[in-house]
Amino acid sequence: MTDTQWHSLPDTRFQCHGLAVKADRYHRLPESGKDLLPPGVVEQARFPAGVRLRFVTNSPRLWLRCQAYSLAKDHGIDCVVDGVYWRTVILKEGTTDEVMVFQGLPEINRQIELYLPHEQEIDLQAIGLKTEAEISAAEPYIDELPLVFYGSSIVQGAGVHLSCMSYPAIISRHLNRDFVNLGFYGAGRGESEVVKYVANCPASALVLDLGKSYGRQSAEVYLHMLQQLREAQPETPIVAITPIFSSRECFDLRFYERSEMIRDVMRRAAKGFDNLMLVEGEALLGEPDWAGLSVDGLHPNEKGYDDIARRLLQVLKRCLTS
Structure with missing residues (x-):
């Protein structure tokens, strides 16, 4: 992976959507107040359903550094490029992996959306792009309210x-x-x-x-x-x-x-x-x-x-x- 620069997360250039709370991993509920909620809700909130990272880049390659804390169940991180599904990165429980999503593409701007798993507890630690690749915000949604x-x-x-x-x-x-x-x-x-x-x-x-x-x-x-x-x-x-x-x-x-x-x-x-x-x-x-x-x-x-x-x-x- 020569000529690849790793960008640690969180990073405001990689916009996170979906009420994610990131400490050592992505959850859908804050730590404070969890003891007041039903155990079943707290259990499912470990899985970042609906959480997405969105950005635009002209990088010809995309790598992810991730760690999984539960079984994959055939789910993973879905990559959507310019609105088209590209592939799913499947993560093994208990390991930190550096996984290639794509490489060798023309160096033109593309909007990238990374959907985190809806049934797996994970941390997405860093995103790897070509050194000095351009990074900018994704196209804004039409309403600030979700x-x-x-x-x-x-x-x-x-x-x-x-x-x-x-x-x-x-x-x-x-x-x-x-x-x-x-x-x-x-x-x-x-x-x-x-x-x-x-x-x-x-x-x-x-x-x-x-x-x-x-x-x-x-x-x-x-x-x-x-x-x-x-x-x-x-x-x-x-x-x-x-x-x-x-x-x-x-x-x-x-x-x-x-x-x-x-x-x-x-x-x-x-x-x-x-x-x-x-x-x-x-x-x-x-x-x-x-x-x-x-x-x-x-x-x-x-x-x-x-x-x-x-x-x-x-x-x-x-x-x-x-």
């Missing part, structure tokens, strides 16, 4: 190998808007202390997708969540999504009944709120869509998330322009 997504495994990106293909990430690229991913797998249950954290994130829109992780809770919990968010951000559009279809509903009566109960709870709780749009999850991904769109009958794959993003995109466009 889209804030709060929810479960569907928000975090369960079921996909590519972190850049979660539906919040896809929507962000289509709209040229920043986003924050607060998906916490089965821990997305609308607890007051978690909602307080969500409410403190300034947002251009709040997207709530708790899905089936909401469980057998009453409508009061969901109603209280909406009231908390509305009190904290009175003018911010809210999009509330009921659970998408899961093929398990066709074969497991108890699972189907619970899914229908959650949908009914969310519909009832969302009534009477101004500037709130209720979206039926089955309109985003329904029973006719499921053939070939899931690996486990519960979580979509990349194609499934792309379908969700395309359909939800129209809703968000209306919310953001109204």
